[in-house]
Amino acid sequence: MGLFDIIEEIVDDDLLFIIKYGLIISNFITIFFLLYFKSRKQQNQKEEKKSVLIVTAHPDDEAMFFLPTITYLNDNNYEVHLLCLSNGNANKIGKIREAELQKCCKYLKIEKLTIINDEDLQDSMTATWPIEKIQKIVEDYITQKNMKGVITFDKNGVSGHLNHIACYKAISTMKRIEDLKVFVLETTNILRKYSSILDFFLSSVLNDNLMLNLNILKAWRSMQIHNSQFVWYRKLFVVFSRYAYINTLIKI
Numbered sequence: 001m002g003l004f005d006i007i008e009e010i011v012d013d014d015l016l017f018i019i020k021y022g023l024i025i026s027n028f029i030t031i032f033f034l035l036y037f038k039s040r041k042q043q044n045q046k047e048e049k050k051s052v053l054i055v056t057a058h059p060d061d062e063a064m065f066f067l068p069t070i071t072y073l074n075d076n077n078y079e080v081h082l083l084c085l086s087n088g089n090a091n092k093i094g095k096i097r098e099a100e101l102q103k104c105c106k107y108l109k110i111e112k113l114t115i116i117n118d119e120d121l122q123d124s125m126t127a128t129w130p131i132e133k134i135q136k137i138v139e140d141y142i143t144q145k146n147m148k149g150v151i152t153f154d155k156n157g158v159s160g161h162l163n164h165i166a167c168y169k170a171i172s173t174m175k176r177i178e179d180l181k182v183f184v185l186e187t188t189n190i191l192r193k194y195s196s197i198l199d200f201f202l203s204s205v206l207n208d209n210l211m212l213n214l215n216i217l218k219a220w221r222s223m224q225i226h227n228s229q230f231v232w233y234r235k236l237f238v239v240f241s242r243y244a245y246i247n248t249l250i251k252i
């Protein structure tokens with residue numbers, strides 16, 4: 001004996017009619033509201049997507065140093081933009097490096113890439129980049145594209161490269177833009193720098209803004225795309241560098 005047969009015995013026909021169709025209608029109403037709230041949630045997620053700008057000095061900085069940050073931002077519904085202040089023309093292969101960077105940005109799902117090729121901002125271990133010029137480029141980008149966050153190197157530039165440090169000097173001293181959050185990538189000591197994922201414990205204890213990439217293939221592939229730079233010590237870098245797997249950011 002089914003449920004409706006039992007109910008049929010104890011209630012009259014009119015009530016049975018109301019129960020049957022009431023159940024069907026209430027099911028439809030429930031499904032309608034579930035779909036409605038699901039679409040609202042998706043809409044909100046779209047609306048809330050915030051744009052974050054990563055400022056680097058050379059093509060391959062994003063793959064060598066910022067991969068965990070890019071991974072985190074992608075996984076957390078941010079729109080990632082990359083502003084690279086030079087095309088890495090130190091060995092006169094700037095055009096090749098530009099193409100490699102474009103390919104890498106596609107691979108890393110970076111929404112928008114801008115490569116600057118300015119005579120004052122050429123890839124060089126010794127040149128001093130004019131801070132005001134960097135500030136103007138970065139400020140214009142942030143205001144025009146309505147960026148909500150900017151991330152760059154810290155005062156030691158991870159590798160100590162002068163061009164990396166110039167990014168920090170410019171961004172840390174540029175005029176404050178309302179609602180803009182500024183973060184810098186923490187430089188660790190050399191022992192931690194080459195301790196790969198083993199630095200996880202110390203990083204997590206010392207800094208709340210911890211970002212991870214646990215995919216060694218992604219680290220390898222993003223470096224490999226920069227084919228002109230993929231020499232033996234950069235292959236070792238993928239295995240041993242903490243920056244392929246761990247980023248800690250400091251808010252300034």
Ligand SMILES: [Zn+2]
Binds near residue numbers: 057058161164
């Ligand atoms: Zn660099």
